[in-house]
Amino acid sequence: MTEHGLTEGCLKAILNGTKLDAPVVVQLLDHRVINNNNNTGQAAQTKRFRLSLNDGRNSFTYAMIGNQLNDAMERGDFPNYSVITISKHVCNSQGQPGQQKKVLIILDMTLKTPGDQVGGKLGDPQPLNDLGNNPAGNAAPPSHPAPQAANTGFGAGGVRPQGGQNVSGFGNNNGGGGFGGGGNNQGNGNKSGGFGSGGFSGGFGGGNNNQSGGFGNNHNNNGPRPQTNGSGNKNANNQNFGGGPPSKRPNLGGNNGSAAPNPFRPNNSGNFAPNSGQNNGGMRQQTPSFPNGNAANNTNGSSFGGGGFGGSSGFGGGAPNADDMDGFGPGETPKNIFPLGALTPYTNKWTVCVQVKSKEPIRTWTNATGGGEVFSMWLADASEEMKCSAFKNEVTKWFDILQPGKWYYIRGGQLKPPRDARFSKGKSLEMTMSGETLIKECTEYMEPPKITFKFVPINELQDQIPNNVIDVIGICSVVEPHTSFTSKLGKQFTKREIELRDTSQLSVRLTLWGAQAESFDEANTNAVLAIKGVKVSDFGGRTLSAVPGCDLVVNPDIPEAHSLRGWFDSAGAGTAAQSISSGGGGSGSTPWANLLEVTERVHGTNLDVKGYYFEMKGTIMKVENTDRVDRILYRGCPNKIDGDKTCNKKIIDIGVGQWRCERCGVDHTTFNWRLMLSLEIADFGGCIKFVGVFQEQGEALLNRKAHELGEMSQNDMSAYQAALTALHFQSFIFKLRARMENFNDENRLKYNVIEVKPLDHVRYQGIMKDGLRALLTE
Ligand SMILES: [Zn+2]
Known part of the structure; x- marks a missing residue:
């Protein structure tokens, strides 16, 4: 523990695949804004913050924050040099194969000590490279001599994080190994099931630098082996993992001994008997706390690391195999769920647990190469929301199963930049189901997606540039019936016009579309509506148009809503509002348009x-x-x-x-x-x-x-x-x-x-x- 309680060594541990259950404390050294162009050439950009972090031992410059933290960052809630507590994170690899780098995504963090009370950089952190290693040689020497298995950077007496837990499941998985000696164990690129018989054993005693580079690219640079290994280390210098075809559900990589591994009930006692052969891998949730004392004898080393993949919930493997179904069988629960916000176009195998926020009706489409049915929906979890579309067979297969408001595990599909930025809400990624997509309802309680609003009052709408997408709140004063029409291209549209008013005594017309227009309840008249994602239009004075998939909340439990309710019930209802929407036409100058x-x-x-x-x-x-x-x-x-x-x-x-x-x-x-x-x-x-x-x-x-x-x-x-x-x-x-x-x-x-x-x-x-x-x- 340092003066500010930094969790020393945690950055390296996280980047090497160790899943930390307890929050970690790090210092924010610097932050900058990067604009994440969505590659469609259109205007939509997602602003993201990139942070440089210091855990007292190492520093790392490629940490990002989830979009939901952007507002706090922009407000300056986290000045440089602040000590922060990270309570939720995910680590993954981004980039094309061969050029991958680790990215740490912070999903939740709180301020522990503001930067001005810290004053400067804490300690003398050694920079970690893109892969989460100390670039020079084998790294920062362990602060505690072997056999403290210090390669994850956790000193004696420290609480070890879960070992071998494959956090990300990305193609470039880190074994999080290194429970053996003081070496620098890397389980990079371990793939599921790709272990030869006998598994492998890496990360032996002191000084090892065991890099297992996944299929066909493995390096074992084993240093001297301690003789404390028992039977578990028979496979001393195995070069044989990685090469074989993915085996069916595993022998977890971690199985290093004679005992049969049980991927589903890992024996996580936390006290690893020396070379017991107990497999501690698997993608199952494990929560071992590693009493350090025993780690000394635990020369199974990166059998933990490797084990991380063994469970292979369908992640990491090459061709689809039976493992892809893992967790999707009856009575099973998929594990190792990715937050939506952590997905990238290069994410190989992923499972998300998401709520269907809105589902559009099935439409038919035709183009030069054919046609068929399509539907789209908006998915969300606590980290992000994402549009998802399904075509043809996937429509038949999933449309009836997916119900708005319910939660689902979804595995597999394509992740690409949006086809049409106008309907993407500025997101940089959308999901398309494929024939390999698996979906299963999640009946556990899940934290609902957080919606944070940034309301623009109606009297400030005039100052908005047309096409800006904003949030609005108001009393719903008018609800018109919904109408359907066919566009010239033969597309069916349904829309409904409503009117919102607020304490400014002004009102504005707002158009809802599609399923939202159809399902909008006329009984919402005089209710408070908060809508996240409406487009400002300068047609007919100022009007608003709901962006497809926007969040529409009736009578939300937020201060702005209570205040509006109070105003309306006590005074507002008895007054008339003046509309800022003229309905178009004659008055004023005619807008220029293409x-x-x-x-x-x-x-x-x-x-x-x-x-x-x-x-x-x-x-x-x-x-x-x-x-x-x-x-x-x-x-x-x-x-x-x-x-x-x-x-x-x-x-x-x-x-x-x-x-x-x-x-x-x-x-x-x-x-x-x-x-x-x-x-x-x-x-x-x-x-x-x-x-x-x-x-x-x-x-x-x-x-x-x-x-x-x-x-x-x-x-x-x-x-x-x-x-x-x-x-x-x-x-x-x-x-x-x-x-x-x-x-x-x-x-x-x-x-x-x-x-x-x-x-x-x-x-x-x-x-x-x-x-x-x-x-x-x-
Ligand atoms: Zn006449």
């Missing part, structure tokens, strides 16, 4: 009433039906109605040069040509079809009057067509309205040109510059 933004915005909005107005620079790709006069022009009734308004209803040819208006009941010999173009308009963000352009706007586009075009259509068809096709590939500034219209009982998004202007290059350049600036400041 078609990609429009698609996003109109999906988040109630377009049934007024529609969404926007301005864009568009290029006319096509004028529809240039060969059909009747699709572009019609004869309109010239009657004046309601004073100076013209009827303009389409009149019917009754022959003999006369036309009848059915609205007015009058036959005419004259008429007005009416124009209704249908365009395909594109910009870099997309393409919209069947955009309606009527009379005056059509005349402005064509730069000729409708009656001129009408006459051309009667006298010179080729001139008529040439006038229309002259519009192809010309660009204009369009003011458009997007509105949901009902055709044959089907809601369709319909665009109409409200105004068309020639392309003003100076103005357009200004708009592009503003856009660039906004991008740069985001």
